[in-house]
Amino acid sequence: MNNADNTTLSERKKESYKIFNEIAGTYDLLNHTLSLGIDIYWRNKLLKHLPIKETINALDLATGTGDVPLTLIKDERIKKITGLDLSKGMVDIGIQKVKKKNLDKKINLMIGDAVNIPAADNSFDLTTISFGIRNFSDPQKSLHDIYRVLRKDGRVMIMEFAIPSNALVRAVYFFYFRHFLPKIGNIVSKHKDAYTYLNKTVEQFPYGKDFLKLMENAGFKNLECRPLTFGIAMLYIGDKID
């Protein structure tokens, strides 16, 4: 990739929420069909690794249309979830979904930046991000801020795409991400290039040990990296122990 492409990509990351405003109406449909429903299975995985606490006050960053809060709320230890996203279009759809399920007393979705989290220190027991952090303008700063807003013994869980280690899986994955997904995504969302850069944001983002290093820099301990579905995605877990 040349410098011009790099500049375009970093500009697009800063403005990614604007593109999400434009594709919000088709986001859920495309997400579930293009992932063949695997995204739902992945989000459910979060429920298996909740922090060991009697009650949990959770924060979901880059919450989009609220699928993570709507998943987490299935565990009755989770009393309250705040979801933040920079895209009003995505949040508005999420609010409708939450209302429809009568969960608006427990789930509060609002506009907010994951890189400058509008919350006091030591406020949450759990912070989650699913498929959002690779688009943040400054992922390391966000991880520091997550550490700040978590309480002692709080946990962060982050799901993000990765590059599978198996050569055959990787070849199929690259074909899907580089050729199939951009074409179908742009057609269905009726957006000229919303899905064009998706593969680049994935291929350039640190994964595995490199991502754990960012979490370690922010102060997290008990670090874990769990491959999901042949390593197509990873679930990263870290604790704030002091």
Ligand SMILES: C[S@@+](CC[C@H](N)C(=O)[O-])C[C@H]1O[C@@H](n2cnc3c(N)ncnc32)[C@H](O)[C@@H]1O
């Ligand atoms: C791929 S969507 C993921 C949505 C949701 N977490 C899910 O799993 O379906 C990425 C979301 O990140 C949001 N986003 C990008 N940068 C952000 C930031 N700095 N703060 C908050 N949200 C951000 C976008 O607006 C978009 O809704």
